[in-house]
Structure formats: structure tokens, C-alpha cells
Amino acid sequence: xxxxxxxxxxxxxxxxxxxxxxxxxxxxxxxxxxxxxxxxxxxxxxxxxxxxxxxxxxxxxxxxxxxxxxxxxxxxxxxxxxxxxxxxxxxxxxxxxxxxxxxxxxxxxxxxxxxxxxxxxxxxxxxxxxxxxxxxxxxxxxxxxxxxxxxxxxxxxxxxxxxxxxxxxxxxxxxxxxxxxxxxxxxxxxxxxxxxxxxxxxxxxxxxxxxxxxxxxxxxxxxxxxxxxxxxxxxxxxxxxxxxxxxxxxxxxxxxxxxxxxxxxxxxxxxxxxxxxxxxxxxxxxxxxxxxxxxxxxxxxxxxxxxxxxxxxxxxxxxxxxxxxxxxxxxxxxxxxxx
Amino acid sequence: xxxxxxxxxxxxxxxxxxxxxxxxxxxxxxxxxxxxxxxxxxxxxxxxxxxxxxxxxxxxxxxxxxxxxxxxxxxxxxxxxxxxxxxxxxxxxxxxxxxxxxxxxxxxxxxxxxxxxxxxxxxxxxxxxxxxxxxxxxxxxxxxxxxxxxxxxxxxxxxxxxxxxxxxxxxxxxxxxxxxxxxxxxxxxxxxxxxxxxxxxxxxxxxxxxxxxxxxxxxxxxxxxxxxxxxxxxxxxxxxxxxxxxxxxxxxxxxxxxxxxxxxxxxx
Numbered sequence: 352x353x354x355x356x357x358x359x360x361x362x363x364x365x366x367x368x369x370x371x372x373x374x375x376x377x378x379x380x381x382x383x384x385x386x387x388x389x390x391x392x393x394x395x396x397x398x399x400x401x402x403x404x405x406x407x408x409x410x411x412x413x414x415x416x417x418x419x420x421x422x423x424x425x426x427x428x429x430x431x432x433x434x435x436x437x438x439x440x441x442x443x444x445x446x447x448x449x450x451x452x453x454x455x456x457x458x459x460x461x462x463x464x465x466x467x468x469x470x471x472x473x474x475x476x477x478x479x480x481x482x483x484x485x486x487x488x489x490x491x492x493x494x495x496x497x498x499x500x501x502x503x504x505x506x507x508x509x510x511x512x513x514x515x516x517x518x519x520x521x522x523x524x525x526x527x528x529x530x531x532x533x534x535x536x537x538x539x540x541x542x543x544x545x546x547x548x549x550x551x552x553x554x555x556x557x558x559x560x561x562x563x564x565x566x567x568x569x570x571x572x573x574x575x576x577x578x579x580x581x582x583x584x585x586x587x588x589x590x591x592x593x594x595x596x597x598x599x600x601x602x603x604x605x606x607x608x609x610x611x612x613x614x615x616x617x618x619x620x621x622x623x624x625x626x627x628x629x630x631x632x633x634x635x636x637x638x639x640x641x642x643x644x645x646x647x648x649x650x651x652x653x654x655x656x657x658x659x660x661x662x663x664x665x666x667x668x669x670x671x672x673x674x675x676x677x678x679x680x681x682x683x684x685x686x687x688x689x690x
Numbered sequence: 691x692x693x694x695x696x697x698x699x700x701x702x703x704x705x706x707x708x709x710x711x712x713x714x715x716x717x718x719x720x721x722x723x724x725x726x727x728x729x730x731x732x733x734x735x736x737x738x739x740x741x742x743x744x745x746x747x748x749x750x751x752x753x754x755x756x757x758x759x760x761x762x763x764x765x766x767x768x769x770x771x772x773x774x775x776x777x778x779x780x781x782x783x784x785x786x787x788x789x790x791x792x793x794x795x796x797x798x799x800x801x802x803x804x805x806x807x808x809x810x811x812x813x814x815x816x817x818x819x820x821x822x823x824x825x826x827x828x829x830x831x832x833x834x835x836x837x838x839x840x841x842x843x844x845x846x847x848x849x850x851x852x853x854x855x856x857x858x859x860x861x862x863x864x865x866x867x868x869x870x871x872x873x874x875x876x877x878x879x880x881x882x883x884x885x886x887x888x889x890x891x892x893x894x895x896x897x898x899x900x901x902x903x904x905x906x907x908x909x910x911x912x913x914x915x916x917x918x919x920x921x922x923x924x925x926x927x928x929x930x931x932x933x934x935x936x937x938x939x940x941x942x943x944x945x946x947x948x949x950x951x952x953x954x955x956x957x958x
Contacts, residue, residue, distance in 0.1 A: 410790060414747060416781035448781045 359480025376441030442471030506561030583644030695828030700812025716767030729776025740910030745775020785818010
């Protein structure tokens with residue numbers, strides 16, 4: 352996702368049921384940002400219209416400061432009686448010196464306001480915006496005792512294609528260890544659910560892009576962070592080991608889960624026996640790590656690679672777990688069989 | 691119409707010089723407008739006999755249907771006085787305020803007369819304060835400085851702004867010269883004259899430190915009005931005459947910091 356911090360921050364904050372996003376910015380900033388999100392929503396078949404209130408900084412606010420118009424926007428947001436209000440900022444209030452944190456803290460609704468000092472382009476990229484919201488939200492979650500057998504996912508995107516398929520794969524693997532996901536931080540979780548983040552025994556990061564937020568969360572709650580969703584076949588095994596050890600699962604149970612998974616993978620690969628010993632040419636890698644996952648699957652099927660052979664497209668996103676590999680192999684089989 | 695802007699370090703005496711210059715122009719029968727471009731809004735106070743006139747930005751904040759009489763006030767000698775004003779310290783953008791002020795005056799077709807004197811904030815701290823130069827309002831810039839290093843430093847920075855902005859096709863600003871507003875330092879006249887030469891310009895007036903200035907200000911007047919027969923009044927008249935006759939406008943060459951410090955040391 353491209354854009355400034357506003358884009359990233361809104362892509363998280365906008366899609367929390369019961370929350371309202373207040374953007375302290377000129378109207379144009381939000382229009383431009385939401386245009387991008389809207390295009391992504393269409394791609395992902397998301398039809399929910401987020402509740403966004405823009406303070407509407409204009410000439411007058413640029414000259415005299417925009418704190419009053421932020422207060423007015425917070426009043427409008429509070430009138431909707433939301434569970435949470437996220438306040439994100441463009442580069443304009445940062446430039447003109449608005450003390451947005453102070454405005455939020457003295458508002459009557461302060462207890463439910465989460466101020467995210469994103470600062471538009473001055474705050475960095477869209478990725479920084481995502482991290483800023485996750486970190487700010489986590490800082491509001493109460494510290495709790497860990498509930499045995501539970502994990503939380505960090506950094507799944509609201510507007511990510513295949514997110515639910517990937518989630519199902521992660522759930523499948525976690526079930527082998529007897530673990531369940533209690534919080535998806537933040538995908539489709541309402542405010543009340545998000546507040547249980549601190550009960551997870553360990554946090555599982557979607558991928559490295561939200562690493563700053565995940566590190567802050569792990570540190571705040573004193574729990575381990577598993578660095579990414581499983582990458583392909585061996586990734587599943589590594590994932591089971593990493594999560595199992597992070598959650599204190601007995602070694603014999605982890606070993607049994609690994610054995611079951613290896614058997615499952617063999618059965619899955621058996622469905623693609625027609626590809627065995629076939630020679631293909633892998634195309635360009637669109638997502639870092641995709642080639643490695645593909646080559647591992649090829650090795651398991653004894654497939655060969657040759658530059659002059661049939662070119663095969665790699666998946667646009669990194670295949671998550673055995674399910675991601677299976678989906679990739681379906682496409683390869685179609686290409687090999689049909690040319 | 692001549693459009694003259696005075697730039698220099700804060701507290702160097704730009705407003706005093708501007709007000710007396712405007713008064714001297716007015717004495718010559720010229721139609722003069724002075725615009726204070728500083729949130730302190732004290733540029734025209736002596737011309738207005740101590741009155742703090744409402745600023746353009748204050749008025750714009752309150753209402754939209756402003757007319758000339760709301761923002762332009764007539765002071766000594768018929769000088770039309772405007773204060774742009776600005777936000778509270780630490781918040782908002784005074785530079786944007788200056789731009790909004792100029793846009794309003796343009797819209798009102800108020801930027802007219804024989805001479806417009808722009809009294810600009812102490813240093814070119816952002817693009818907004820360079821706006822009078824950038825958008826062709828300040829066609830002649832005069833640097834007000836003393837012999838103190840930091841005053842020369844600010845003046846030198848403004849030279850950088852002039853040089854940069856003069857490259858633009860829309861900007862017509864040039865340096866008209868340097869005004870030395872004396873702090874009674876040893877060798878000050880020579881130092882400022884040499885500084886002026888090194889940046890490729892000239893010192894157009896040496897304004898001595900004189901009690902007549904403080905006396906006039908205590909009485910809330912310009913020197914020209916309060917002590918018209920004083921030598922100091924004649925200094926300002928001389929400055930006005932020099933500026934009116936000046937057609938030697940140049941693009942300055944700023945010194946680097948080492949050169950500036952070397953110069954200051956040489957005249958200690």
C-alpha cells in the first residue's frame with residue numbers, strides 16, 4: 352500500500368466495528384486517502400463504509416492553529432457515542448504546531464480517544480501509519496494474566512486479499528497444538544475484543560512489515576512474538592515449533608503435531624503427483640521469499656527448473672502454509688497441463 | 691509604484707526605520723502605504739500615535755466581508771497603515787497569514803500609491819516571510835543591520851533568500867542596499883560598509899544612535915513628526931531621498947560563515 356501515514360493508519364482504524372476515525376487534516380487529505388482505500392475495498396469486496404470525521408483544516412486554521420477545529424471534530428465524533436475514537440493527523444497540524452495530544456486529553460470523551468500522532472508525510476510511510484495505530488491501540492489495552500491455550504494475531508490487513516484463507520490455515524496449524532486465536536489485532540475485531548489482547552500467551556505477527564508494533568506489544572505484555580505466518584511447507588513445521596515453544600506446549604505434543612503435519616503435507620502433495628519430475632521455469636518473484644517456497648515444493652515433487660522450460664508465474668503474495676502451496680500447485684498443474 | 695521592503699534581525703530597528711522612512715516619503719507629498727508583516731503588529735504604531743490598529747488577520751478571523759476601512763488606517767502624513775498580524779506564538783503559520791493578508795489587499799485593490807513600505811519580520815524564517823519578495827511585492831529590499839555579528843548574520847541570510855528568489859521568473863526582487871542602524875560600536879560604519887561591498891551592494895545610509903529616537907517613541911511619534919528639525923529627522927529624510935533616487939538594484943552574493951566571522955574580527 353502506498354501513501355503517507357494517513358493511508359496506513361486509516362486502513363487499520365477505519366475498520367474497527369464501533370470505532371470512529373477522526374482525521375485532523377484538510378478535507379483533501381482524507382478525500383485522497385479514502386479514494387485509495389475505496390479502490391482497495393472494491394478489490395476485497397468490502398462494502399462497509401467506515402465512519403470518518405475530518406476536522407477540515409482550512410486557511411484560517413493554518414494561520415491561527417487548528418486545535419479548535421479538532422475539538423469540534425471530536426465533539427461530532429463523541430455525539431455518535433462510539434466505543435473508541437481514533438485521532439490521526441496529517442502533516443498540516445504537525446507543521447503549524449497543533450498540540451493534538453493535549454486537545455484529546457482534555458476532551459470529555461478522553462477515556463475513549465486514542466491519539467495516533469501519524470503526522471502525514473512528516474510521520475513516514477503508510478506502513479508507519481499502520482504500526483502507529485497498532486502501537487497506540489495496544490498501549491490502551493489493560494495488562495492481564497495470560498489465558499492458557501490462546502494466541503493473538505498481529506498485523507493482518509483489513510484490505511488484504513486471501514486474508515481469511517490464510518487465517519484458516521493458521522487456525523488449522525494452531526489446532527494441532529491445541530491453541531486458539533482470541534484476538535485478530537486488528538481485523539474485524541470490535542473494541543471489546545481488542546481489549547483482550549493482553550490475555551494471549553503469545554503474539555503471532557502476520558509478517559515483518561508490522562514488526563515495530565509487534566515488538567512494542569510483546570514488550571508491553573512481556574510475551575513472545577512469533578515473527579511471521581508460516582512460509583510454505585517447511586514454514587509450517589517451523590511455525591509449529593516456534594508457537595509451541597512460545598506457548599509452553601510440551602515437547603512430545605509439538606513433535607506429534609509436526610509428524611501429523613508432515614503426513615498431511617505428503618497427502619496434499621500426492622494430489623499433484625502428475626507434476627512429479629516435470630521441468631518448469633519460475634517467473635519473477637513478486638513478493639520476497641516466494642521463490643524459496645516454490646523451490647521447496649518443487650524439490651518435494653522432484654520437479655526440475657530450466658530457463659527454457661515452460662514459464663510459471665509465482666503467486667503474487669507469499670503462500671501461507673500448506674494451503675498456500677496447494678493453491679499454487681493447482682495453478683501450476685493447470686499451466687503444465689494446458690500449456 | 692515603488693515597493694520597498696525592509697528586512698533584518700529582530701530588534702534591529704526595522705519598524706522605527708520603516709515608520710520614519712514612510713513619514714519622510716509622506717513629507718515629500720508621496721502617497722505612502724506601510725504594511726507591517728510581523729505578528730507583533732507594532733510596525734505602524736508610531737505613525738498611528740501609539741494606537742494598536744486591528745490587524746488584518748484578527749479581522750479576517752472574525753468576519754469575511756472586510757472592507758478597506760477595516761484594515762487600512764490613516765496615520766501621520768496620510769500614511770496608510772496596515773498590520774498583517776499573526777497567530778499566538780507557537781501555533782499556526784504566520785507566514786501563511788502574511789500571504790492571506792496580501793491576497794486580501796490585492797483583492798481590495800489596496801496595493802497602490804507612490805510607495806509601499808513592507809516592514810517584514812526579523813529574519814527570513816520560512817517561505818511565508820519571504821513571500822513579499824517571492825511574489826513580486828518587494829521589488830527593492832533594504833537590509834537593516836548594525837555592526838553586531840548576529841545582525842550581519844541575519845542580513846547575510848536574507849541575501850541568500852534574495853539570490854535564490856531572484857532566479858525565479860516571477861520574482862523581481864533585488865537588493866537596493868544596506869542601512870546601518872548604529873549600536874554605537876567601534877568601527878561600525880566601516881564594518882557595515884565593507885559587509886555591503888562584500889555582498890555586492892552598498893551602504894545607503896548610516897543611522898546614528900540618537901536620543902531623539904527614544905524621545906519620539908516615548909511620545910508615540912516618529913522622529914520626523916516629534917522632532918522635525920532634529921539632525922536625526924534629516925538622517926531619515928536623507929535615507930528617503932537616497933532610496934527614491936536609487937536605481938542600483940543588484941542580486942547579492944551572500945558570504946559564508948567563515949568569511950562573515952573573519953570580517954567581524956577584522957573590525958573589532
